[in-house]
Amino acid sequence: MSHFSHLFEHWQSTLNWSPSPDQLEQFEKLYELVLEGNSQQNLTxxxxxxxxxxxxxxxxxxxxLNYWERENLQVIDIGTGAGFPGLPIAIAKPxxxxxxxxxxQKKVAFVEQTIKDLQLTNAIAEAGRAEDxxxxxPYKKKYDLAVVRAVGSPDLCASYCLPFLKKNGTAILYRGQWLPEESEQLDIFCEEQGLQVVQQDRFQTPLTMSIRHSVYLSPRSTSISNS
Structure with missing residues (x-):
């Protein structure tokens, strides 16, 4: 049974991309594995x-999305939990x-097993604290993108990301709301750490019209294209 095929138009109209039949199957299987995993531990x-x-x-x-056209990027997902955003990214961008x-450790064990079950050759899971x-x-200054979703204040998230980034790398903070005081905190942190906020992207989700934000940070002197 397909859980997501009725949403096919939404991929194309909002991301300008559609999964192949194999990728759609992997997304379906990921959903089933997460539901199954939920019975063992609280994943989502x-x-x-x-x-x-x-x-x-x-x-x-x-x-x-800003990096969609680029190939062969090294990405690290910090505080991945049940594998988000890292697993969907690995499926969509082989x-x-x-x-x-x-x-x-239990979350990482779930993600490791899921990588095997989905036969993803471009993903690995690692247990440990980001700050260690x-x-x-093998990890320091090795990544083009460091992504982090909802694991604390923006400046804390940025501090986890920074050591992982290549000198022209970008940290992407996935946020729900984005408050003026969060912006201020982050600006202060960036000033201290030689980072710059290159973009704050505010958008609506396609089904519930919820407001979300992606905030992009780079070491100073690099820029992002909006293509």
Whole structure:
């Protein structure tokens, strides 16, 4: 049974991209694996198919839309939980290499098993705290994109990302609301750390019209294209 085929038009109209039949099958299987995993541990409260599509699949991909045309990127997903946004990104972009990091061993075990079940050759899961992993050489300054979704204040998220980034890399903070005081905190942090906010992208989700934000940060002297 297909959970998401009725949403096919939405992929195209909002992301200007549609999954192949194989990718659609992987998204379906990911959904089933998360539902199954939920019976063992608390992975997500979002379990209705349309909600899952919008809040986990669509939202994961929307954050990296600016980089969609680029191939062979190295991506790290910090605090991945049940694998978001990293797993949808790995499914949608087979040429990207995605590393999914979480401090909770049980979550990482779930993500590792899911990578195997989905036969994703471009994703690996790593257990540990971002602030420890980002100091060691296989990970430090190795990534084009560091993505982080809802694991604390923006400046904290940025501080996790920064050591992972190549000198022209970008951190992408996935946020729901974006408050003026968060913006101020982040500006202060960026000033101290030699970062710049290159874009704040405010958008609506396609089904529930919820407001979301993606905030893009780079080490100073690099810029982002809006293509």
């Amino acid at each position: 409260r979002i379990t209705a198919p349309d909600d899952f599509w919008e809040k986990h699949l669509w939202d994961s991909l929307r954050g990296v 040429s990207w290499q995605v590393t999914l990091v979480d401090s909770k 992993i980002n100091k060691i050489s």
